[in-house]
Amino acid sequence: MQKLFLFVDKVSTKIGHAFSWLILALTLLITWEVFSRYVLDHPHPWAFDVMIMMYGGMFMMAGAYTLSKNGHVRGDVLYGFFPPRLQAGLDLALYLLFFMPGVIALAWAGYGYASESWAIKEISNITSDGPPIYPFKTIIPLAGAMLLIQGCVEILRCIVCLQTGAWPRRADDVEEVDVEKLKDMVNVKDEDIAKLDALVVAQEGAHK
Amino acid sequence: MRKEIYFGLTILIAVVVGVFVLMPPPSEMTNGHLGLLMLGLIVVAIMLGFPTAFTLMGMGMIFAWLAFRSQNPNLAVQQTLDLMVQRAYSVMSNDVLISIPLFVFMGYLVERANLIEKLFKSLHLAMARVPGSLAVATVITCAVFATATGIVGAVVTLMGLLAMPAMLKAGYNTRLAAGAITAGGCLGILIPPSVLLIVYGATAGVSVVKLYAGAFFPGIMLAGLYVGYIVVVAKLNPQLAPPLAEADRHVPLPDYAEKITASFGNNVVRGLVAGVQGKVKTDAPSRTLMSQLAIALLPAIVFTAAMGLSYRMVTAPIEAVTTDAVQMGSGFSSDEAKSASGGLQEPPADDGGLKEPPPEGGLKEPPAAEAVKAPAPATQAAAAKPKASATEATTGERVPAPTAFWITLGLGTVALLAFYAIFNFVRLEIFKMLLGSFFPLAVLIMAVLGTIVFGLATPTEAAAMGSMGGLLLAAAYRRLNIGVVRESVYLTAKTSAMVCWLFVGSSIFSAAFALLGGQEIINKWVLSMDLTPVQFMLLAQAIIFLLGWPLEWTEIIVIFMPIFIPLLPHFNIDPLFFGLLVALNLQTAFLSPPVAMAAFYLKGVSPPHVTLNQIFLGMLPFMAIQVVALTLLYIFPGIGMWLPSVLYK
Numbered sequence: 125m126q127k128l129f130l131f132v133d134k135v136s137t138k139i140g141h142a143f144s145w146l147i148l149a150l151t152l153l154i155t156w157e158v159f160s161r162y163v164l165d166h167p168h169p170w171a172f173d174v175m176i177m178m179y180g181g182m183f184m185m186a187g188a189y190t191l192s193k194n195g196h197v198r199g200d201v202l203y204g205f206f207p208p209r210l211q212a213g214l215d216l217a218l219y220l221l222f223f224m225p226g227v228i229a230l231a232w233a234g235y236g237y238a239s240e241s242w243a244i245k246e247i248s249n250i251t252s253d254g255p256p257i258y259p260f261k262t263i264i265p266l267a268g269a270m271l272l273i274q275g276c277v278e279i280l281r282c283i284v285c286l287q288t289g290a291w292p293r294r295a296d297d298v299e300e301v302d303v304e305k306l307k308d309m310v311n312v313k314d315e316d317i318a319k320l321d322a323l324v325v326a327q328e329g330a331h332k
Numbered sequence: 333m334r335k336e337i338y339f340g341l342t343i344l345i346a347v348v349v350g351v352f353v354l355m356p357p358p359s360e361m362t363n364g365h366l367g368l369l370m371l372g373l374i375v376v377a378i379m380l381g382f383p384t385a386f387t388l389m390g391m392g393m394i395f396a397w398l399a400f401r402s403q404n405p406n407l408a409v410q411q412t413l414d415l416m417v418q419r420a421y422s423v424m425s426n427d428v429l430i431s432i433p434l435f436v437f438m439g440y441l442v443e444r445a446n447l448i449e450k451l452f453k454s455l456h457l458a459m460a461r462v463p464g465s466l467a468v469a470t471v472i473t474c475a476v477f478a479t480a481t482g483i484v485g486a487v488v489t490l491m492g493l494l495a496m497p498a499m500l501k502a503g504y505n506t507r508l509a510a511g512a513i514t515a516g517g518c519l520g521i522l523i524p525p526s527v528l529l530i531v532y533g534a535t536a537g538v539s540v541v542k543l544y545a546g547a548f549f550p551g552i553m554l555a556g557l558y559v560g561y562i563v564v565v566a567k568l569n570p571q572l573a574p575p576l577a578e579a580d581r582h583v584p585l586p587d588y589a590e591k592i593t594a595s596f597g598n599n600v601v602r603g604l605v606a607g608v609q610g611k612v613k614t615d616a617p618s619r620t621l622m623s624q625l626a627i628a629l630l631p632a633i634v635f636t637a638a639m640g641l642s643y644r645m646v647t648a649p650i651e652a653v654t655t656d657a658v659q660m661g662s663g664f665s666s667d668e669a670k671s672a673s674g675g676l677q678e679p680p681a682d683d684g685g686l687k688e689p690p691p692e693g694g695l696k697e698p699p700a701a702e703a704v705k706a707p708a709p710a711t712q713a714a715a716a717k718p719k720a721s722a723t724e725a726t727t728g729e730r731v732p733a734p735t736a737f738w739i740t741l742g743l744g745t746v747a748l749l750a751f752y753a754i755f756n757f758v759r760l761e762i763f764k765m766l767l768g769s770f771f772p773l774a775v776l777i778m779a780v781l782g783t784i785v786f787g788l789a790t791p792t793e794a795a796a797m798g799s800m801g802g803l804l805l806a807a808a809y810r811r812l813n814i815g816v817v818r819e820s821v822y823l824t825a826k827t828s829a830m831v832c833w834l835f836v837g838s839s840i841f842s843a844a845f846a847l848l849g850g851q852e853i854i855n856k857w858v859l860s861m862d863l864t865p866v867q868f869m870l871l872a873q874a875i876i877f878l879l880g881w882p883l884e885w886t887e888i889i890v891i892f893m894p895i896f897i898p899l900l901p902h903f904n905i906d907p908l909f910f911g912l913l914v915a916l917n918l919q920t921a922f923l924s925p926p927v928a929m930a931a932f933y934l935k936g937v938s939p940p941h942v943t944l945n946q947i948f949l950g951m952l953p954f955m956a957i958q959v960v961a962l963t964l965l966y967i968f969p970g971i972g973m974w975l976p977s978v979l980y981k
Binding site: 152180191215229318 | 336337340341344377378379380381382383384385386387389390391392393394412413414416417420421423424425427429430433434437444446448449483485486489490493494496497500501503505506789792793796797799800803817819821822823824825826827828829830832833834837840881882883884886887927933936937938939940941942
């Protein structure tokens, strides 16, 4: 079971990582476009469409990746206090009630939306003779399908947690606030912090 | 533990039961009531801790289907599907939200450039004489760093690692230290370029540019109030924040500086000139002395360049000169690319306006913009855009410079002279440290903001330039490698996916809400209460403040702003102004116990005997200051609205 979880996580992560690089490409593209427009006086009419596609593609395809890392924002005021079994039970119920219908509908609707666009080989209408937009629209069903697969794994995770009373482990990934890394970055060691404790205690003593 | 869970769950159940009790019986239930039901349920569902984006999506879908079914049961499914996909696509192709990943990317890169240590050190040396200097330096470091990165958690953690030990060692009160770090770390939420304002702009349909221009001064004001509070406290009760020991303030001087000081006096310019001419034996190569002299003269050079440039600007014979800002816009539009990235390559050049002790040259007058763009003049002239040269060629006569220009020039010159009179070698060392830490960040922020606010670039373009600047900054500090870029890229993807999927969910949700007509019921209800604008404003802010406890700011903005915004015209409230108040208000939420994230981040890196309670107590005065700031902004809307009104008439 755990192997299956980690495998699906890995696939989502790999795809998410691959699409993440679009942000670097986006930065470079816009920088180049700005340079080209203002300095070389040579704007590209397709630039705007491509920017939008890069941005949209990146975040849509990173949706499943973020889910696999438990990165979607939660209202965790109460959730954080719940024991794992209660967390898993609530999650399971809400995955079935909200997530599954919502994502299935999105993927299904996206499929119809994209196939219509493919049928007419739709091009962007922001500029005349815009770039083709049907591959971009295909991202909706793709992202939906990936979320769906990842969602199934999350549901199984809830069930495992309900049985065992502990959340199955997830693979590590970069963290926004990685305390150990930050400590490394500014060369602070745990001993230093421990030493400070004496100061705090002394201060408290002085106040009493 | 158990007790809290039952308490929480009981409240949730009570809310659900309450909502159902208040509903009319099913037979009389209209769609509008369904809308209200949906709103009540979403709050409960969010509190249950399921990923909010999907809660919104699922619930929005169900209620949209109900709404469509009541009109035409046969088409309901298809219509719901269409609605969902169209909403999703509109988020994917949203040209406002596109700047979110770019700003987030810039933030991660800047964070990893690891400037914060130098920044803190140089600032606290520069402030050594101010009462409570370490705490003041902490707030300013936080403000600058948090503004550039926008990541509350990382800033608070880093400052907890750097400033907390420094302050405790210096004998600072734990509470004051904790308060300064947590309050400062949250400033990035408000001071542009912040993601919160983009999210608000996208939700409320307010121009992000105006929001940025508007939030600038309230942000500075809040930081100023924090600093003022610390200085006053430190002055009144030096025990809480004792002055730094001599040893901590000591700045080691290089050899030649010691020699010059010993034989020729303390003034940098005179000393260095003498050294270069060989009047003092220094044993240092004259190259070193020359470069030191060049650095020492930077403020003067920048000031001269800025004033010269603004003289050209204000006297330029362009027809229909309306405001300086507009003029600047036309003059500079050619060079926004360079002023963003070029500004970085030569961080020193730009900061005359900021560094001069009395800041009038830098902040109040229009030339501030030139001060920021100062590095560009040469390149700009070379680029010789048709517009500028054409106008010069056609009309030869120059408009006489306005009085404001001469006043600025006079004040600036006096300030500069005063600055050089007290400019000794210790200050030169500190100045050099600031050049390496504070100014690059300040330039990056100012370049990004300046280009946006003066209309030279769209937020998207400026954000991309900012990311590019972040890359260059990381490269300049030799922190740029594939690992750093990879981490930043992955984190950016996760954060943007989080925010943008939330948008997908919430736009489906609010579409359903609108379809059900829930908005109309709320409108009617609020209007029937017959509130004055002030009462409405207080009510709205109180609700947002309360929501800030259990919910994250992203959720509050994307779910509840669409409900408040349509009410604003009834009360003659500018959505822009409302946005500024909301941004300031939501900052308070970051500091309100017991859910304040900042406190937990700080607790994570504090010595074990610093308790959460101490941190919370330390945050309280700063929270009070935020309420004061909110009141000030409300009473004097000009603080926020002046800049946008000047720039975008």
